[in-house]
Amino acid sequence: MSENESSEVRFVTVARLDELPPGAFRRVEIEGHAIVLARQGDVVHAFQSTCPHEMADLSQARIENNCLVCPRHLAAFDLADGAVSAGWKNVAPLKLYPARIAGDIIAVDAAAVARTPPGGERQLWDFSR
Numbered sequence: 001m002s003e004n005e006s007s008e009v010r011f012v013t014v015a016r017l018d019e020l021p022p023g024a025f026r027r028v029e030i031e032g033h034a035i036v037l038a039r040q041g042d043v044v045h046a047f048q049s050t051c052p053h054e055m056a057d058l059s060q061a062r063i064e065n066n067c068l069v070c071p072r073h074l075a076a077f078d079l080a081d082g083a084v085s086a087g088w089k090n091v092a093p094l095k096l097y098p099a100r101i102a103g104d105i106i107a108v109d110a111a112a113v114a115r116t117p118p119g120g121e122r123q124l125w126d127f128s129r
Contacts, residue, residue: 011100011107020044020106027059030113035097037106038063045079046099046108048118052084052092068094095119 014028020039027036027049034049036059047068049058056072063069067076067085076085077094084091095116098109 008111009098009109010111011098011102012110013105014046014108015106017101017104017106025059025061028108030108030110033113033117035108035113035118036061037099037108038068042101044099044101044106046097047077047079047082048095050118051075052094052119053088 012030014030015026015037020026020037022039022041025036025038027034029035035046036049038045038047038061040063045063045068047058050056051058051070051072053070053075054072056070058068058070060071061068062071063079064076066079068079069076075088075091077083078085079096082093082096084093095118097112100107
């Protein structure tokens, strides 16, 4: 990959702002890659759709203290750098993607998603048992 390719930025529209109210999560696709958006007030976070540990569906997660908390095993991932909370050895960091609000649209850097695509297959967990 050339230096120009590695620094490429290409924001694409993924949703309208009114489709993601504050506190909400939404699964979207960018060029065949599933990611999740989460909104905290005027900030939108974009990250891989499955937990790096057990591939749980992160659209079912919650945010506490600027960390994404996995709904399956409760590991927390820092939304600033993707680092996993203490005590979770051998768990990869959460893949984060640049996102922005421009007027009434939400855009994510598709070039960043292509450079470090989200991995894993989503697993749905039945928490009612």
